[in-house]
Amino acid sequence: MAEPTTATGGLLAAIAGTGRDAVRGGYSRPVFSTAERDLVSWYEAELTARGLEPETDRNGIVWAWWNPAGLPLEGAVVTGSHLDSVPGGGAFDGPLGVASALRALDLLRGRGVEPARPLGLAVFPEEEGSRFGVACLGSRLLTGAVTAERALNLTDPDGNTFADVARRAGLDPAGFGRDEEALARIGVFVELHVEQGRGLVDLDAPVAVASSILGHGRWRFSVHGQGNHAGTTLLDDRRDPLLAASRVVVAVREVAAANPGTRATVGRLQPVPGGTNVIASRVDLWLDVRHPDDAVTAAVVAEISRWAVELAAGEGCTVDVREESLSPTVDFDPALARRLGATLGGVPALATGAGHDAGVLAAHVPTAMLFTRNPTGVSHSPEEFCTDDDAEAGSVALADVLADLLR
Structure with missing residues (x-):
């Protein structure tokens, strides 16, 4: 230095x-x-x-x-x-x-x-x-x-x-x-x-x-599936929350892009238990959303939440959403x-x-x-x-x- x-x-x-x-x-x-x-x-x-x-x-x-x-x-x-x-x-x-x-x-x-x-x-x-x-x-x-x-x-x-x-x-x-x-x-x-x-x-x-x-806030999305063995579980038999979570991440970008002025980010994603040869039983991801209009922030989060439920269901999973902080x-x-x-x-x-x-x-x-x-x-x-x-x-x-x- x-x-x-x-x-x-x-x-x-x-x-x-x-x-x-x-x-x-x-x-x-x-x-x-x-x-x-x-x-x-x-x-x-x-x-x-x-x-x-x-x-x-x-x-x-x-x-x-x-x-x-x-x-x-x-x-x-x-x-x-x-x-x-x-x-x-x-x-x-x-x-x-x-x-x-x-x-x-x-x-x-x-x-x-x-x-x-x-x-x-x-x-x-x-x-x-x-x-x-x-x-x-x-x-x-x-x-x-x-x-x-x-x-x-x-x-x-x-x-x-x-x-x-x-x-x-x-x-x-x-x-x-x-x-x-x-x-x-x-x-x-x-x-x-x-x-x-x-x-x-x-x-x-x-x-x-x-x-x-x-205005900005943080929300935790917990996607629940079924933990299982990576080598013995056929693809058609899986309820993989990480696959569902990855689709949610893509949806975050698409929803934000459709609402001008929105900044939406998934900066942290945590599979549980997190083993290399393990299908996760749960994946937590953290969403950060910001917009000058607080009503738009709320609408964006609501839309992402709806997409998350639908995308999770498509993989045989469920999702819980919890607000961690919100600042107008x-x-x-x-x-x-x-x-x-x-x-x-x-x-x-x-x-x-x-x-x-x-x-x-x-x-x-x-x-x-x-x-x-x-x-x-x-x-x-x-x-x-x-x-x-x-x-x-x-x-x-x-x-x-x-x-x-x-x-």
């Missing part, structure tokens, strides 16, 4: 070796894994080095406060992001926002800013949902968008419950759930994130303000977005198809986002990138925005 050329690049370089995935490439940093815990320790050390005291709340969110005037924390300006990743993800999705928050604090102090409101820095757990299946789980628990009972009973691919894994990480499962006190501390939330598309590449701009997040389309606070745009001299406004903690918080507090250019336009992949210069430009933009909001 090249030597960092900016302060933000230096922060990212310090964690560049954490969570590398030798099999998939990129980084695998699921929540509460060794890699993710190492990143949290790095973050807490960076906060401590700046004279801030990190604290982990009952939902696993790590907070710190810059409050030199000793003001009440209610109504503070808050910024931050996440440190977990998808399997084999990029280096910048999440950590860029965390590093930029630290760098922005340094810039504010260097400018001699005297905040009239406290500044909070936050890191949210399980934003990607890569381990327990529900994206933005930390912010959903904070706001009550998901119940503690449901969250604690979620399981990872190895059968570990969220409750057990959280307990091993030092958290008390009895404390999970909506936190009115923590919510009251957030007067406004600004999240910086690497762009997960090529909007800024096409506009030849390093930074943008977010306008909206597409989010339009960020327009007045706040205009204020950010004016502060930054009229930077572009971009919609995004990616979900974020800022989108969950938007239903409860004024929320905004900044995007920093990704020259590849690729995300959730080792090809995701951000130059040191653009990373620094994003940190400066975040500092400018925070300075204005802290008046």
Whole structure:
């Protein structure tokens, strides 16, 4: 890795070796894994080095406060992001926002800013949902968008419950759930994130303000058939759920293509028991659907579900469909977005198809986002990138925005 050329690049370089995935490439940093815990320790050390005291709340969110005037924390300006990743993800999705928050604090102090409101820095757990299946789980628990009972009973691919894994990480499962006190501390939330598309590449701009997040959700389709021996079972005697599941995957693409603006993806498919010489007894596949119009999202999922039932029946199988998470389309606070745009001299406004903690918080507090250019336009992949210069430009933009909001 090249030597960092900016302060933000230096922060990212310090964690560049954490969570590398030798099999998939990129980084695998699921929540509460060794890699993710190492990143949290790095973050807490960076906060401590700046004279801030990190604290982990009952939902696993790590907070710190810059409050030199000793003001009440209610109504503070808050910024931050996440440190977990998808399997084999990029280096910048999440950590860029965390590093930029630290760098922005340094810039504010260097400018001699005297905040009239406290500044909070936050890191949210399980934003990607890569381990327990529900994206933005930390912010959903904070706001009550998901119940503690449901969250604690979620399981990872190895059968570990969220409750057990959280307990091993030092958290008390009895404390999970909506936190009115923590919510009251957030007067406004600004999240910086690497762009997960090529909007800024096409506009030849390093930074943008977010306008909206597409409505999106995740559904689990469980196709049930009959497990049997691969060598002794004639083709005509099979009830193969994997064959039915493969037909559903093709139908997903066809239904999405018939509904303009829809993004529909099957990114994970898991046969049970998964033996090479075994006809599966069940296949689970996970469907991700996104569209600006929530009614279209619902209609697309309903149509795919109908096709799944029919296609499964054609192979002598059945199918169950379960919603795992659903987030409606989010339009960020327009007045706040205009204020950010004016502060930054009229930077572009971009919609995004990616979900974020800022989108969950938007239903409860004024929320905004900044995007920093990704020259590849690729995300959730080792090809995701951000130059040191653009990373620094994003940190400066975040500092400018925070300075204005802290008046």
